Amino acid sequence: MLLSEKLKIGRQESHFTQAKISEELHVSRKTISGWENGRSAPDRTTLIRLSKFYQIPIDVLMDDTKGLDVSEDFRKNEEQKKKWIWTSYWVMVPLAALGYLEFFRFIRYPLIFLFVLVNICVYFSLFSDWQRFSNVRKRLITGAVIIGIFIINIGLIGFDNSFLKLFSNEKADYLAGLVFGHVVGLILLTMMIVVLLLFRPKELILRVKK
Structure with a gap:
């Protein structure tokens, strides 16, 4: 430890x-x-x-x-936190899939991004292993991965012909709202992918004091 x-x-x-x-x-x-x-x-x-x-x-x-010896109450509390963070982590997999389906309008359920946002907030409220990003090299790699995934997500929009056609048919205020919604969606999707790749929860082995 x-x-x-x-x-x-x-x-x-x-x-x-x-x-x-x-x-x-x-x-x-x-x-x-x-x-x-x-x-x-x-x-x-x-x-x-x-x-x-x-x-x-x-x-x-x-x-x-x-390792470190801890009280039974502390161990139980950590076990509970571990269950919550792993649940939040794995929930991101179907949420990411549903998020992409909604983003490209294969399904119509805009509230999915609200669930994505709530789950991300829950996850980071429980995540504590920030020391894995303690050195500059790891922080630079993390930043590069975030930017890379975001650029890839932006590139995927180019395959969405129905979205691109809207720019020739809709009013400016509608398009501004649409673009803003897409940017927010891209940020949330990027965050989920980054969490799944780089922020996997760490197992803490704790012994109970005798």
Whole structure:
């Protein structure tokens, strides 16, 4: 288990807020968040203080090969969150399929994009493994994938002759609304594909304290 994961779980298990820890250590809340998301790491002196706050041995904190013991209540809560995030993840597969069918008007159900938006919001409210994007290279790859998928989606519009014909027959205000709706739909579809490819949930192995 990574240091960032241990710091976050240790704080939650000890019932501390990020604000409280930042106050105790005289650092910003953003710094605490950075430690827990893997964007940065505390120095050894601070790590020793954190191990005392969270009652986690310093050798356990510093060794990524060692797991973390947690309470039964915390484990149950994490198991519940895991069920929700995996459900949200796999629901994106049929939602993506239905979204593309609606986008190209094979079916008529505009509300599907509302379900897409809600599911994306639910997923990211549960997703916590941001440390996988902690280095610049991974963030650049992620950005390139997002842009690439969005461009591909835009290119697919070229195969929709019925949509292109509207530009010669409809009024400007109608077309403006239509284009805006298509852009929003493309963004949501792109986000779903990116989540399925790059934001797969991570399994956390937690042991119950004896």
